[in-house]
Amino acid sequence: MFDIKWIRDNATAFDEGLRKRGLEPQSASLIALDEKRRALLTELQEAQSQRNAASKEIGKAKAAKDEATATRLMTEVAELKQAIAKGEEDERKLDAEIRDALSVIPNTPREDVPFGTDESGNVEVRKVGTPKTFDFAPKQHFEIGEALGLMDFEAAQKISGARFVVTKGAIARLERAIGNFMLDLHTGEFSYTEVNPPLLVKDQAAYGTGNLPKFAEDLFKTTNDFWLIPTAEIPLTNLVREQILDEAQLPKRMTAWTQCFRSEAGAAGRDTRGMIRQHQFTKVELVSVVTPEKAIEEHERMTSCAEEVLKRLGLPFRTMLLCTGDMGFASQKTYDIEVWLPGQNTYREISSCSVCGDFQARRMDARYRPKDGGKPIYVHTLNGSGLAVGRTLIAVLENYQQADGSVVIPEALRPYMGGLAQIQKA
Structure with a gap:
């Protein structure tokens, strides 16, 4: 604000x-x-x-x-x-x-953000890894999962309706393995503190990050006035609301692996098959709270932390600088990381890393006391996916699929899979 x-x-x-x-x-x-x-x-x-x-x-x-x-x-x-x-x-x-x-007024973009009206104005910053050449026609993740008997959209439809899935056996364990791998990497090597936050938040928390009032239709609300979180950004960022921190406490880096819930109000007809766009999904979130002069440096750092997950998993990706017309409401500058999906023969978003300046801090009244004295100053906040766990599962299934329908487990995930090297049809 x-x-x-x-x-x-x-x-x-x-x-x-x-x-x-x-x-x-x-x-x-x-x-x-x-x-x-x-x-x-x-x-x-x-x-x-x-x-x-x-x-x-x-x-x-x-x-x-x-x-x-x-x-x-x-x-x-x-x-x-x-x-x-x-x-x-x-x-x-x-x-x-x-x-x-x-x-309801969005944050204004930084000077180095390219002007554009939609995603066509985004600029590629870097491309890492070379998409694999298959000697067979690669399948999409839902075709792989259903053929293995470990992904059931029909059962989910009966239970909950469209945009839900039931995963089973080795694929369910693989999703858990991916989330654990991400948390261990971010906490063990990148100095993020793991947090297990509430999944239900009050109005003021969603307002603090900019999700309310403008985007109420994108959220799910309970009958007793709680909101289901669309991302752990909301509870993590609000951990500093209505506080005056000491500068020595910054930077504050937090990560959480949570279920997320989105109504996908504007997604009618888009990605109706598979797990790309669901009402319920899992994501590892990264949030940083920093002093103003450290915000841009932290933005580059956060983006590199998210990219490192894909590097360790051997998944090709590209990083895009979003233009002014494609940025999120609270963002001053955003990098989107897009992973290669051979089943779709295209790159798809798997993370957005944004620097928000003091836009959210003003809504939350989150400040810090400078070490040299003076009146409290609003903190700067950043958030990013590190990564979307469900979409990472999709990328692993599609990039590591074999001609016989099996899926090879990336080396980095095998310790989390009890040593399992390959998922095969039971």
Whole structure:
């Protein structure tokens, strides 16, 4: 969320940032609302001063036994009290109107983010690994899983409907192995702290990361007003909400492997077969909380941590710098990591790593106290998938498939599979 004072002082830069996002300028309307609020505050201060002065005069009038003046002043104080109460209510409404207007405005992109209207404007940063050449027509993951008898979409449909799957046996264990491998890598080599967070969050937590109010339809809500998390970014980032940290506590790096839940409200007709786009899936999330001057360095570091998972698994991938028209709501800059899927003969997103500046911190009131003193400063937050576990499972199945329908287990995962080297049909 933006600071209205910053918008007043940087109106041109603010509107230019929105233009890059494909949005109309909004500084004028926001500043007009703020001017109205500021004028009301001035009126309230003047009315309060008049009330205080009149209250003092009442005492003097009563001391002088001037009942007529005292009565007139008491009437005046009563009227001022009513006017102040109404003014304070008007101020609360204006505050809420400004807050609501600011809450649905996306973060503005950094200068080094390429301009574009959609994914066609994204820029390839690097490509790692060479897609394997098969001497047979490679299958998609759901064809592999169903042929092995270890992936059942029909049963899931009966239980829960579309966009669910039941995995069994070695494939279910392989997904668990992938998640454990990721956690061990991030905690053991990259200094992330493992966290097991709640999967149900309150409004203010989803608001803090920017998921509410704008993206409510993308989430699942319980009947008693909790939200199922679409990503562990929400609970992890909110662990610093309403806190003033010491600078010595930063950077704070956290990771979690959780179930995630998304309504896929805008995905009608897209990826209806298989596990690419589901209502329930697992993901290992990375979250960093840093000082402003360390944010860009941390963004590169986080992205490299996510890439390392794919390198260890021997999966070809490319890293894309997203353009202004394809970035997430809270992001200032985003790298998408896309893994090669031979069954689809294309690269598909498996991670997004974003730096958000103080956009989320302002919504959460998360700050730190500089080591050299001075008033508290808003932290900068980052988040990324390290990686989407279900999509990594898909990539392993498709890249390591064999002509006979079996799947070779990558070396890095075999210790987590009890030494199993290959998945074959039972």
